[in-house]
Amino acid sequence: xxxxxxxxxxxxxxxxxxxxxxxxxxxxxxxxxxxxxxxxxxxxxxxxxxxxxxxxxxxxxxxxxxxxxxxxxxxxxxxxxxxxxxxxxxxxxxxxxxxxxxxxxxxxxxxxxxxxxxxxxxxxxxxxxxxxxxxxxxxxxxxxxxxxxxxxxxxxxxxxxxxxxxxxxxxxxxxxxxxxxxxxxxxxxxxxxxxxxxxxxxxxxxxxxxxxxxxxxxxxxxxxxxxxxxxxxxxxxxxxxxxxxxxxxxxxxxxxxxxxxxxxxxxxxxxxxxxxxxxxxxxxxxxxxxxxxxxxxxxxxxxxxxxxxxxxxxxxxxxxxxxxxxxxxxxxxxxxxxxxxxxxxxxxxxxxxxxxxxxxxxxxxxxxxxxxxxxxxxxxxxxxxxxxxxxxxxxxxxxxxxxxxxxxxxxxxxxxxxxxxxxxxxxxxxxxxxxxxxxxxxxxxxxxxxxxxxxxxxxxxxxxxxxxxxxxxxxxxxxxxxxxxxxxxxxxxxxxxxxxxxx
Ligand code: GLA
Numbered sequence: 001x002x003x004x005x006x007x008x009x010x011x012x013x014x015x016x017x018x019x020x021x022x023x024x025x026x027x028x029x030x031x032x033x034x035x036x037x038x039x040x041x042x043x044x045x046x047x048x049x050x051x052x053x054x055x056x057x058x059x060x061x062x063x064x065x066x067x068x069x070x071x072x073x074x075x076x077x078x079x080x081x082x083x084x085x086x087x088x089x090x091x092x093x094x095x096x097x098x099x100x101x102x103x104x105x106x107x108x109x110x111x112x113x114x115x116x117x118x119x120x121x122x123x124x125x126x127x128x129x130x131x132x133x134x135x136x137x138x139x140x141x142x143x144x145x146x147x148x149x150x151x152x153x154x155x156x157x158x159x160x161x162x163x164x165x166x167x168x169x170x171x172x173x174x175x176x177x178x179x180x181x182x183x184x185x186x187x188x189x190x191x192x193x194x195x196x197x198x199x200x201x202x203x204x205x206x207x208x209x210x211x212x213x214x215x216x217x218x219x220x221x222x223x224x225x226x227x228x229x230x231x232x233x234x235x236x237x238x239x240x241x242x243x244x245x246x247x248x249x250x251x252x253x254x255x256x257x258x259x260x261x262x263x264x265x266x267x268x269x270x271x272x273x274x275x276x277x278x279x280x281x282x283x284x285x286x287x288x289x290x291x292x293x294x295x296x297x298x299x300x301x302x303x304x305x306x307x308x309x310x311x312x313x314x315x316x317x318x319x320x321x322x323x324x325x326x327x328x329x330x331x332x333x334x335x336x337x338x339x340x341x342x343x344x345x346x347x348x349x350x351x352x353x354x355x356x357x358x359x360x361x362x363x364x365x366x367x368x369x370x371x372x373x374x375x376x377x378x379x380x381x382x383x384x385x386x387x388x389x390x391x392x393x394x395x396x397x398x399x400x401x402x403x404x405x406x407x408x409x410x411x412x413x414x415x416x417x418x419x420x421x422x423x424x425x426x427x428x429x430x431x432x433x434x435x436x437x438x439x440x441x442x443x444x445x446x447x448x449x450x451x452x453x454x455x456x457x458x459x460x461x462x463x464x465x466x467x468x469x470x471x472x473x474x475x476x477x478x479x480x481x482x483x484x485x486x487x488x489x490x491x492x493x494x495x496x497x498x499x500x501x502x503x
Pocket of ligand 1: 165166216244278301302
């Protein structure tokens with residue numbers, strides 16, 4: 001840990017001791033904000049001339065919020081406790097959140113980077129090899145999958161990153177230079193040629209490593225070799241690094257130092273390499289991930305191909321539990337990742353079959369997974385076997401342009417989780433750049449339930465106004481609504497998503 005990091009930690013420890021500090025905080029890092037003051041991000045990003053939104057959440061709902069020193073183009077929406085607007089000129093901006101609680105006042109600085117060269121302006125979309133391919137990864141698999149991504153229409157739908165996960169490695173690094181080497185039998189043409197092929201198909205190429213001596217599957221990791229590895233990845237033409245955390249120290253401070261070492265090394269290469277952290281949400285990376293140079297981070301353990309996990313496995317139920325309240329920490333260039341989707345696997349995976357009762361889900365459950373990943377603004381990563389023909393129902397689901405559009409919305413808002421009713425039906429709302437709102441109802445229960453959307457319960461909408469409604473799952477237009485909307489009877493585990501536009 002360097003001196004600056006130590007100072008920030010000491011400041012953080014002092015700040016959480018009491019609410020009654022009226023001195024302004026000086027640091028603009030998410031994790032410098034005392035948890036008893038705000039529960040939301042304070043390190044923000046936006047693209048020039050694109051609508052920006054920053055929802056503020058006080059830790060105590062009775063605290064009063066306001067903002068000051070807003071740059072031109074942004075305004076404070078006191079009804080919804082959010083900052084909105086747009087800034088045309090690139091640059092580093094800031095403003096101050098003022099939190100008043102009883103008679104105490106805390107001022108929290110926010111940083112806002114406006115840039116047309118953000119690493120991840122919208123969640124990345126692609127395919128990862130782990131769930132079904134595992135150790136069988138090879139350049140032949142990469143070529144076949146790249147061809148399938150293009151020829152099936154997945155690439156045109158937005159799935160651009162082909163990411164090789166663990167076990168691409170030779171048994172050891174190059175002896176003299178320490179450079180990373182791929183397994184020669186799996187990648188006889190070398191990794192650079194493999195990346196070239198992926199690029200020749202108009203796709204981007206991602207690779208995997210780990211912040212310790214060994215990866216999760218016991219190949220060599222990058223700890224101590226960060227610069228050598230980053231340089232080699234850049235030479236190979238790598239566009240994304242998924243950086244795992246098996247075998248590394250448990251504390252958050254070590255994780256921050258280790259992730260930052262790789263983030264800095266990637267930046268030093270000068271190549272635009274998307275940095276994707278994978279420490280499974282165990283150290284709340286949504287509070288410090290931006291400090292490492294990462295622009296998305298896994299928020300849960302590894303997803304399994306089932307509705308409910310067992311023995312700690314993460315089925316849809318556990319993904320929902322892990323993700324639903326994290327939305328105030330998501331935004332442009334800082335996305336919470338819910339891991340690879342299992343849609344398309346149908347129980348034929350490898351690790352995705354572990355820790356579930358009986359692997360495989362119904363189409364209703366896969367549709368829920370896809371829809372809710374879109375609502376959360378999670379990266380959309382497929383993991384089924386693209387060496388085989390794609391089932392047309394799966395393809396239609398994962399290429400649904402209206403659902404993908406809400407995931408890729410340039411305002412980068414994760415859906416706000418509003419509530420779960422006594423039937424187990426959850427309500428979410430996602431603000432979109434053009435002012436529309438995507439509303440999702442998700443039936444978590446094992447019974448069918450009817451649900452009526454009450455517009456007054458959705459802060460992004462207004463009672464008395466008339467809304468045009470698109471059903472994004474069925475892709476049809478419904479009658480306009482005012483005040484209430486029948487979502488119909490939801491089958492067990494079913495999700496419906498509607499896009500409401502003001503008339
Ligand atoms: C961890 C990660 C997975 C995958 C494996 C590879 O479990 O969370 O996504 O990368 O390692 O070994």
